[in-house]
Amino acid sequence: MSNLSYTPEQPKASTPIVLTIAGSDSGGGAGIQADIKAISATGGYACSVITAITAQNTLGVSAICPIPVEHVESQLDAVFSDLNVVAVKVGMLADSDIIKVVAAKIQQYQPRFLVVDPVMVATSGDLLLENSAISTLKSALLPLADVITPNLPEAAALVGGQIPTSEADMTAMIADLRQLGAKAVLLKGGHLEQDENSNDLLITHDNVQQLSAKRVQTRNTHGTGCTLSSAIASYLAQGNDLAQAVALGKQYISQAIAHADALDVGQGHGPVHHFFPGHNNVR
Template identity: 50%
Template sequence: MMNHIPRALTIAGSDSGGGAGIQADIKTFQELEVYGMSAITAITAQNTLGVTGIQEIDPDIVAKQIDAVVSDIGVDAAKTGMIANIEIMQIIAEKVKQYQILNLVVDPVMVSKSGHSLLEEEARLALKELLIPLAMVVTPNLPEAEVLIGKPLDRLEARKEAAQMFIDWGAKHVVIKGGHDKNKEKAEDLFYDGKEFVTLSAERFETKHTHGTGCTFSAAITAYLAKGVSPLEAVHQAKTFISQAISHPLQIGKGHGPTNHWAHRMRRE
């Protein structure tokens, strides 16, 4: 009899440059031996230099994509990435509840590496009301957490208070990513389950090739959840995966290049 194959769904935007969005997610799922599927919320024209165009997908088509994969193949874990408007967000929330997708990772993608806003202002409020309450893990970086919380998070105590707010909004676990904090010698993420804080630390690498870091990290968490790993262990493993991806850059493109999704294999070979 065949063993169960873990299945993960990414609900996010397409990155034509292949470094972020559903492309990064599918690559990550594949590397972690999880069957990857996608529901595309927007098509972006972008490369390592920036985003030059965005075409949002009709909400009904987003719904049909989710229906198609869940009703036939099934989903053990899912993640959300770039969601450009409230209508799509509402559809996703409805479908997550309809299909009782418990292992949901919410990556609140707001601004691309090039500084391009990827989430409409009013959608930020909807994110707090619609998706964060459904999240098994929510993964904001510092700038995203500051936008959602509405104040600077330059101190550890402020980050702990912010983490509690995410839990108060309904998330079961939160990891506030500290990679943007240049004051720290190491890249320190703060994980919180509503009871205990855990600091996850990794070496900081000086490189401009970090495009898709957040997508890849959240996709790795999703992949490990699909495999039945606990949220804390999933975050631990994902931190290792993304650290390897950043520390072995591909040197692709003229701007912020992508991380290396197969770097973790170098350690095993």
């Protein structure tokens, strides 16, 4: 007689699904392409809604074609009606109509976490959001966010001020950034290139936490904002609280930048290295 043993079936872990809503970068270094790489590298499952198609490479953006708003809406319905989306990362939205439909669908489907990277300007300096759409972004979408992740030029555009040139200037923006209505703001200090460290401020309603990393001297920084915000969304989807998710995201992007020169992509601002050696250990 054979001796059969029974092992109870283990409950299946829920897949941490992260939706990125953003534009496509034909060069592969930013936008939807960077988001999918970052979410995958950090342990999430990436799905996507494309809001615009850009003709883009490491040298710049040569054309932008917004996706018709009704097709953005149909993509959102297709994803949300089938997949258990835990976290959403929003990047390039191009115009007011797309912002409005994204905000409406976020309110309809109520994902647990919303990370908004207010993409306005590419690393190359090209404008990625119509000026007329900034007010729509502020009124319709930012108040829904768990965290927004502006760099210094984006923060200045959102609050109608000057671009900070020092950490003191960053601190002076805190009150105005809180007025945008998001639960938290991660103000990124990467543009203060004269500083030895790259310091960010995680601003909540009643606290400010500084996150610091050694500044890496490289021109290969294309897609850093997309990558960081996607990593934060991925870590939130995996059960980390906001402070933990931001700290892990900062650690991941710092290493992706540090390893960027190991890649040889393009003639301009090359991409960061999303799948750097040991990336699976950033948890």
